[in-house]
Amino acid sequence: MPRATGGLTLRPWRDDDAAALIVAADDPMLRRWTKVRAADADEAREWLGVQHRGWQAGDRYSFAVLDDGQRLVANVALKLPDPGAGVAEVGYWTAGYARGQGVAPRALAALTGWVFATFPGLRRLDLLHQIDNTASCRVAQKCGYPYEATLRAEAPYPREGHLHVRYQPVRDG
Numbered sequence: 001m002p003r004a005t006g007g008l009t010l011r012p013w014r015d016d017d018a019a020a021l022i023v024a025a026d027d028p029m030l031r032r033w034t035k036v037r038a039a040d041a042d043e044a045r046e047w048l049g050v051q052h053r054g055w056q057a058g059d060r061y062s063f064a065v066l067d068d069g070q071r072l073v074a075n076v077a078l079k080l081p082d083p084g085a086g087v088a089e090v091g092y093w094t095a096g097y098a099r100g101q102g103v104a105p106r107a108l109a110a111l112t113g114w115v116f117a118t119f120p121g122l123r124r125l126d127l128l129h130q131i132d133n134t135a136s137c138r139v140a141q142k143c144g145y146p147y148e149a150t151l152r153a154e155a156p157y158p159r160e161g162h163l164h165v166r167y168q169p170v171r172d173g
């Protein structure tokens with residue numbers, strides 16, 4: 001499992017996270033910037049089902065992030081639609097009550113280390129955010145995902161985006 005600093009724990013999502021997920025998802029920032037919808041038990045079950053199926057299929061590895069009191073504070077995910085392509089994408093969100101404390105950068109740093117160790121064939125990790133999501137841009141910068149390109153607005157994204165990229169470290173030998 002990814003190892004995070006500062007008292008954070010990352011582990012795969014579980015069905016009994018539903019109640020905490022519903023609380024976290026009741027947030028305008030998550031509705032604005034993510035596809036997380038968990039207004040009730042049915043929606044939470046559906047979202048958790050997507051995460052479970054991703055692990056089974058090997059195309060999406062998402063982690064619930066807990067603080068040292070075992071409170072749900074964030075989500076980080078690796079999206080790997082084509083394991084042979086050498087490129088994958090990371091995503092993340094932090095619950096409203098835990099923002100501004102460096103949770104996403106610490107969780108993303110842990111995820112990134114785990115990904116490159118677990119999938120040595122991965123050449124690069126992409127991180128995408130809409131141009132006006134400045135908080136997400138800061139997470140990218142703080143985690144060593146430098147800006148690489150501006151992407152044009154394209155449905156379903158109404159505005160331009162930033163592509164940040166982190167490359168697999170070169171190994172000795």
Ligand SMILES: CC(C)(COP(=O)(O)OP(=O)(O)OC[C@H]1O[C@@H](n2cnc3c(N)ncnc32)[C@H](O)[C@@H]1OP(=O)(O)O)[C@@H](O)C(=O)NCCC(=O)NCCS
Pocket residue numbers: 029030033034092093094095098099100101102103104105128129130133134135136138139142
């Ligand atoms: C982007 C996001 C994951 C950052 O998570 P975080 O754990 O708060 O990360 P940080 O603590 O490092 O804060 C990052 C930036 O958020 C802003 N921020 C600081 N305190 C904040 C608060 N209380 N509430 C909202 N944003 C805050 C600051 O710009 C900060 O950058 P700085 O450290 O240079 O000041 C979080 O804002 C979020 O969940 N947003 C909605 C979902 C989202 O946008 N996901 C990414 C989609 S690409």
